[in-house]
Amino acid sequence: MTRIDQFESVFLAATRTLYTYERVEIHRAVLFSDLASREAETFAGRVRSFLSVALGDVRWTVLTGQEVRSVGELVERLEREGAELVVTYRNVGSGAWRWPYSLGEYVDVLTQATAAAVLLVPRPEVGSWGGEGTNTDSVLALTDHLTGDARLVNHAARFTAPGGELCLAHVEDEHVLERYLDVISKIPEIDTDVARREIRDRLLKEPSDYIASCKEVLRANLDLRLQKVVTTGHHVGDVTRLVEERRSDLLVVNTKEEDQLAMHGLAYPLAVELRSLPMLLL
Numbered sequence: 001m002t003r004i005d006q007f008e009s010v011f012l013a014a015t016r017t018l019y020t021y022e023r024v025e026i027h028r029a030v031l032f033s034d035l036a037s038r039e040a041e042t043f044a045g046r047v048r049s050f051l052s053v054a055l056g057d058v059r060w061t062v063l064t065g066q067e068v069r070s071v072g073e074l075v076e077r078l079e080r081e082g083a084e085l086v087v088t089y090r091n092v093g094s095g096a097w098r099w100p101y102s103l104g105e106y107v108d109v110l111t112q113a114t115a116a117a118v119l120l121v122p123r124p125e126v127g128s129w130g131g132e133g134t135n136t137d138s139v140l141a142l143t144d145h146l147t148g149d150a151r152l153v154n155h156a157a158r159f160t161a162p163g164g165e166l167c168l169a170h171v172e173d174e175h176v177l178e179r180y181l182d183v184i185s186k187i188p189e190i191d192t193d194v195a196r197r198e199i200r201d202r203l204l205k206e207p208s209d210y211i212a213s214c215k216e217v218l219r220a221n222l223d224l225r226l227q228k229v230v231t232t233g234h235h236v237g238d239v240t241r242l243v244e245e246r247r248s249d250l251l252v253v254n255t256k257e258e259d260q261l262a263m264h265g266l267a268y269p270l271a272v273e274l275r276s277l278p279m280l281l282l
Helices: 003-012 037-055 072-083 105-113 150-158 174-184 194-222 238-245 267-273
Strands: 028-033 058-064 085-088 117-120 138-143 165-173 225-232 252-253 280-281
Touching: 028 037, 037 058, 058 072, 072 105, 085 105, 105 117, 138 150, 138 238, 150 165, 150 194, 150 280, 165 174, 165 194, 165 238, 174 225, 174 267, 194 225, 194 252, 194 267, 238 267, 252 267, 267 280
Parallel strands: 028 058, 028 085, 085 117, 138 165, 138 252, 165 225, 252 280
Antiparallel strands: 117 280
């Protein structure tokens, strides 16, 4: 390595990405269900109660399958309403919810074709989720690339009830890391032990530094407790354990990729697996 390369590495290692806080405004929300009108209003009451502490005064519109009969109609209606949040559940408008392997066409399109955040809540048939006494005291924001993701952090902070706990979690994919380290071990010019130690430490240091920046800024703007989890893992199984350990009320994840139409790789399996947990899909 030349002295110029060494200088550049030292310089880049010293740079830090800082978090910028911006309040997420949510004034209009739409709840879409396939329930009859009376049942839909009852369910909407449970959803409003769940979000009332964190979001406060929001204008709600309740839509049912009797009013909106296709995905296209729903997307158009959301645009007319100016919805910043749409609330629904997995396999809405479909009997496939009995087989927990998918999200359904409405959810698939909503997460990719609208600018509104999508809140997936447990289906009405699943149990007595929601209503009085439920809120977002414990929110978990999860990604495999937290550094610089102010949008994820800002939304998670907005949905955390005042005085509640927000946990920012960065889970580095252990399988991917081990694959690259295995390749490095076969290159004689690279010290494998140094690479294993330094690469892992660097991958975890950057999100840790970013969370420290988040903590400093959020403390000055909001009433919440910030926790961090920065680790390596195998995603779905480790996230499930993390949710259970922290007794999370809400999981916040990204769903959009700039270069693809399908949902972000980490979000889809989590949304399918964690069916009893409310999830905010961005």
